[in-house]
Amino acid sequence: MIDIDGVAQDARRLVESCGDEESLKQVKAGLLGKKGSIAALFKKLKEVPENEVAAAGKKINELKLYIEQLIGQQRTNIKEIIKKEKLSISALDITLPGYNYGAGSLHPIEMINREMIEIFNDMGFSVATGPEMETDELNFELLNIGKDHPARDMQDTFYIDSVKGLLLRTHTSPVQIRAMRQTEPPIAIIAPGIVYRRDSDVTHSPMFHQIEGLMIDRQISLADLKGVLTAFLHKVFGKRAVRFRPSYFPFTEPSAEVDVSCIICHGKGCRVCSHTGWLEILGSGMVHPNVIRNVGYDSDKWQGFAFGIGIERIAMLKYGIDDIRLFFNSDLRFLSQFSGILH
Amino acid sequence: MIISYNWLNDWVDIDLSPENLAEKMTELGTEVDEVKDLSKNIDNLSVAAVLKRTDNAFKNGSNKMLKIDTGREIVNIVTSASNVKEGDQIVWAAPGTFINGAEIKKRNFDDVESIGMAVSLKEIGLEESSEGLIVFDKYYKNGTGLKDIPLFSDSLITYEITPNRGDLLSHLGIARELAAYFEKPLKKRVPDIDLGKYRPFDLEIRSRDVESYYCASVEKIKIAESPLWLKIKLLKCGIRPLYNIIDISNYIMLDTGQPMHAFDLDKLNKKIVVRKAGNGETIETLDGQQRTLSEDTLVIADADSSVAVAGVMGGEVSKISNDTCRILFEAAVFNPVSVRRTSKRMNLPTDASFRFERGVDRLQTRHSLAAAIDMTQNICGGEIMQAAFYDEETVPKKISLNYEKVKNYIGVSIDKRFIDKTLESLGISKIEEAKNRSVFTAPSYRHDLTVDVDLIEEVARFYGYSKIEPTIPYIRPSSVKKSKKKQKIADLLAAFGFSQVINYSFLDKDSTRSFSSEKPIEISNPINIDQSVMRTSLIPGLLDNLVTNLNYGSQTVKIFEIGTLFFRTGEANYLGMLAGGDYPANWYSKKDRFDFYDIKGVIELICAPETVEVSADVPAFLHPARSASVILDQKSVGYIGELHPDILINRKIDKPVVVAEINLDYFKSSRHYSYKKIDKLLSIKKDISLIVDKAIYTQKIIDAICEIKSVKTAIPFDLYQGKSIPEDKKSVTFNVVFDNRVKDDIQNELNKLADHLEKRLGAKLRR
Numbered sequence A: 001m002i003d004i005d006g007v008a009q010d011a012r013r014l015v016e017s018c019g020d021e022e023s024l025k026q027v028k029a030g031l032l033g034k035k036g037s038i039a040a041l042f043k044k045l046k047e048v049p050e051n052e053v054a055a056a057g058k059k060i061n062e063l064k065l066y067i068e069q070l071i072g073q074q075r076t077n078i079k080e081i082i083k084k085e086k087l088s089i090s091a092l093d094i095t096l097p098g099y100n101y102g103a104g105s106l107h108p109i110e111m112i113n114r115e116m117i118e119i120f121n122d123m124g125f126s127v128a129t130g131p132e133m134e135t136d137e138l139n140f141e142l143l144n145i146g147k148d149h150p151a152r153d154m155q156d157t158f159y160i161d162s163v164k165g166l167l168l169r170t171h172t173s174p175v176q177i178r179a180m181r182q183t184e185p186p187i188a189i190i191a192p193g194i195v196y197r198r199d200s201d202v203t204h205s206p207m208f209h210q211i212e213g214l215m216i217d218r219q220i221s222l223a224d225l226k227g228v229l230t231a232f233l234h235k236v237f238g239k240r241a242v243r244f245r246p247s248y249f250p251f252t253e254p255s256a257e258v259d260v261s262c263i264i265c266h267g268k269g270c271r272v273c274s275h276t277g278w279l280e281i282l283g284s285g286m287v288h289p290n291v292i293r294n295v296g297y298d299s300d301k302w303q304g305f306a307f308g309i310g311i312e313r314i315a316m317l318k319y320g321i322d323d324i325r326l327f328f329n330s331d332l333r334f335l336s337q338f339s340g341i342l343h
Numbered sequence B: 001m002i003i004s005y006n007w008l009n010d011w012v013d014i015d016l017s018p019e020n021l022a023e024k025m026t027e028l029g030t031e032v033d034e035v036k037d038l039s040k041n042i043d044n045l046s047v048a049a050v051l052k053r054t055d056n057a058f059k060n061g062s063n064k065m066l067k068i069d070t071g072r073e074i075v076n077i078v079t080s081a082s083n084v085k086e087g088d089q090i091v092w093a094a095p096g097t098f099i100n101g102a103e104i105k106k107r108n109f110d111d112v113e114s115i116g117m118a119v120s121l122k123e124i125g126l127e128e129s130s131e132g133l134i135v136f137d138k139y140y141k142n143g144t145g146l147k148d149i150p151l152f153s154d155s156l157i158t159y160e161i162t163p164n165r166g167d168l169l170s171h172l173g174i175a176r177e178l179a180a181y182f183e184k185p186l187k188k189r190v191p192d193i194d195l196g197k198y199r200p201f202d203l204e205i206r207s208r209d210v211e212s213y214y215c216a217s218v219e220k221i222k223i224a225e226s227p228l229w230l231k232i233k234l235l236k237c238g239i240r241p242l243y244n245i246i247d248i249s250n251y252i253m254l255d256t257g258q259p260m261h262a263f264d265l266d267k268l269n270k271k272i273v274v275r276k277a278g279n280g281e282t283i284e285t286l287d288g289q290q291r292t293l294s295e296d297t298l299v300i301a302d303a304d305s306s307v308a309v310a311g312v313m314g315g316e317v318s319k320i321s322n323d324t325c326r327i328l329f330e331a332a333v334f335n336p337v338s339v340r341r342t343s344k345r346m347n348l349p350t351d352a353s354f355r356f357e358r359g360v361d362r363l364q365t366r367h368s369l370a371a372a373i374d375m376t377q378n379i380c381g382g383e384i385m386q387a388a389f390y391d392e393e394t395v396p397k398k399i400s401l402n403y404e405k406v407k408n409y410i411g412v413s414i415d416k417r418f419i420d421k422t423l424e425s426l427g428i429s430k431i432e433e434a435k436n437r438s439v440f441t442a443p444s445y446r447h448d449l450t451v452d453v454d455l456i457e458e459v460a461r462f463y464g465y466s467k468i469e470p471t472i473p474y475i476r477p478s479s480v481k482k483s484k485k486k487q488k489i490a491d492l493l494a495a496f497g498f499s500q501v502i503n504y505s506f507l508d509k510d511s512t513r514s515f516s517s518e519k520p521i522e523i524s525n526p527i528n529i530d531q532s533v534m535r536t537s538l539i540p541g542l543l544d545n546l547v548t549n550l551n552y553g554s555q556t557v558k559i560f561e562i563g564t565l566f567f568r569t570g571e572a573n574y575l576g577m578l579a580g581g582d583y584p585a586n587w588y589s590k591k592d593r594f595d596f597y598d599i600k601g602v603i604e605l606i607c608a609p610e611t612v613e614v615s616a617d618v619p620a621f622l623h624p625a626r627s628a629s630v631i632l633d634q635k636s637v638g639y640i641g642e643l644h645p646d647i648l649i650n651r652k653i654d655k656p657v658v659v660a661e662i663n664l665d666y667f668k669s670s671r672h673y674s675y676k677k678i679d680k681l682l683s684i685k686k687d688i689s690l691i692v693d694k695a696i697y698t699q700k701i702i703d704a705i706c707e708i709k710s711v712k713t714a715i716p717f718d719l720y721q722g723k724s725i726p727e728d729k730k731s732v733t734f735n736v737v738f739d740n741r742v743k744d745d746i747q748n749e750l751n752k753l754a755d756h757l758e759k760r761l762g763a764k765l766r767r
């Protein structure tokens, strides 16, 4: 009888074994040619009973189509293989490093600075800046720190010219004075920048970075100060306990020192927090009416808060750095630890 | 400042443990640094009596044997101290006691077994070093544990005051604060004295800087060591005992905050005058220094000359000595500013000046003097002979407080009764009352209370900062845009492999001079000579960083700094860059060192799409043939260059170091973008090679090419000197882009270009 399935299986085996165009041609001739398998099957139709001829003929035709399809597919396969072989000649060692310029890095102070500025920007504070060399008037006097104020001992000052009252600013508060003198209230600014104090040891640097903030409007209160600074500290340190306690700054009244629960020991007490469980993070308070008046605002109408935070201290806590001098001696073994762009 | 917990309890009953008290003080605004429990040092220590002392019984001649009664047994101990005699009561440490971590054991000296040891103040942590053993001057039953004697079983609280709270620099001050908060009475009787009943002492006040002055003479006193209790009380607060009169002065200061001074009355000539010093007047102060006084120095003088610098330090001439028998005790309050100026000018900060600067209570003066004289009579004997006093007339300042403002300021509604009660407990008296507003006066010891917000802070403190519910205020939107210029440049440079550094703004004079012709601004009080002028260039710092890092073993140093430079004309923001050491090791190029173009490429990116022009006018520390100044809008804004070989040799650097420094203030902080229609016609690209004089700058050729109207851009891409080119020539190939409009005529344009370049630069087109 006519063995359609047998022929189909043989054909598939033959076609798929062809590795190049030439052998495929030969196989094709053997299957579809005049003396090929299909032709042989048509010849056998004569032996088939009359009533089955039509059905058998249809089957042989289907088989022929199937084989043509197989050959077409195999031709495509052969072309692909040849192309791949050609490409593999130009193979690369994909494990070699890519072309690059080496790993640069942003300074850790820059990173913390940006992080904090962004938090305050998001809350609606704008950035203000000013010179690092200031006058005694802007750095002290207008901030309610007169010439003979004992608070001057808290900020040991570098003088450029003590007669003319030129000095290196000890805080960025003069920026607040400048901003208030330029703008009518309401005002909400932060003043990031470099400040100088005549002090040098493992935790004090004669030059360091600060961000100060100021918000003045009609009804800004101590409760608002707590709200803004708590939100800020939660963003920087995560949700941990924040403590406000009374303190003193000549330019604020009431004043508050702000602590967060120690990020090392979580309040149990350790060396970093001097066994108190708290880390002193920033100074703040309600702007003293004298300061408000000194810039020409009406202290009966306008009130608000100010705060200041040292960047180095935050960076030291966040990155576990134990010597402030590392920030300023440009050791690449230190700086390169802060490389990478996804901060 | 250190206070004793037990001493504090003399003034007010405290129900809190020392630790809890410390926490409360911190919450109220007086930050406690440390609480030290003294009872930890006195476990197993007890009182014992010396029955017999035997000297010369040992090979070591300084050892003595003491037979002592410990209350339970009689034992022998060996000591080298020599201040004990038979009948004295001493402190005995039983065997097994730990002192400073070491266990006291039985020990043999020659043939004698020493059972435990006799203890000095050093062993219980009150003195750095002790000369002799503790000897009681008051009877205790033998065997009494030191733990049961309050003088020893105590806690010490170390705290810091804020500069506005001078009133807290005493046991009385802290007690007063706690009494107010806990609503308790002050227990201790404040001694008083009627100075009027004594013969008047000749006192003359000739300056407005005296707020009060009280003095009294005590005669027939005996100068000696102080009793043990007084010595220990001073030691606990960190003051070294000397002899009775001085110790009494210090005791009063610790107790009430009033600095005291005692003169040897026999060394004073007749009277006391408080006056400003005469010009050129001198005094030898107690520290042995001869000091010249200025005209605004307030002094205490006798009929002839000054005998003390008021509020700062006494004079050597009238100081108490061993044979003093008549003294004049002084308690006074001087103007804070006057004292501060004098102490600053003399560079002589003292316990007294520290207190006067922060304000001493003028109404406490007489009580302190009374207490001092009381103590003197008890301890040194003697009797009061003469006295005098002066009080400056003052009117207490009225402070008007609006109750509504309290709420407004704190952000919490606080009951009027709480406000009144708080202020009253703090000694702030209400002198007028109205519905919304009352008028108050502050007590004489609270110099910090002058305006209403000061009272608001008192209310907030006692209400408790922690109880104020946080709120978030509405912040009105601002149109001020922050410049991100520096941030973007830093990001770009980090991406190009540069690490950001921050150097100090101050430098030494010499390195500043070799990197800048500007005369630097000098600091009048630098920390050290290496940091004495403000920088006028970032390069010296960066170069130091290079050397340091090469020493640390870095092979490649690519760093940048964005910082302030300080000129006599003002401050400016600068970018400094440095690339030195080896070019980063890599497998794809043969380059092994940095050169000019490494940095020029980055500077061009920072400036783009603005073009950087360069000119050859550069500072002397750069390689004269490998450097350029950067021109932007016809202004020189900085320079790029390899450092001069001389500088490298000095620092033993063997590979080129490339630096750049540019003034960022000339760069726009943001760019305004506006769309131009895209030219959809394809432009025509042609490569042209030309041969020109070697000395001609490529930029000049580009400029010349672009002078042909149809040329849009010309980019050099091949540079060749050598074979087939004359020695004084170079071949440069450009990729030139022409406008589409000359498409059909391109050959003509090329010819035009060739002619033009020939004429302008003597260049020959290679065909």
Ligand SMILES: [Zn+2]
Residues within 6 Å of the ligand: A262, A263, A264, A265, A266, A267, A268, A269, A270, A271, A272, A273, A274, A275, A277, A278
């Ligand atoms: Zn901790």
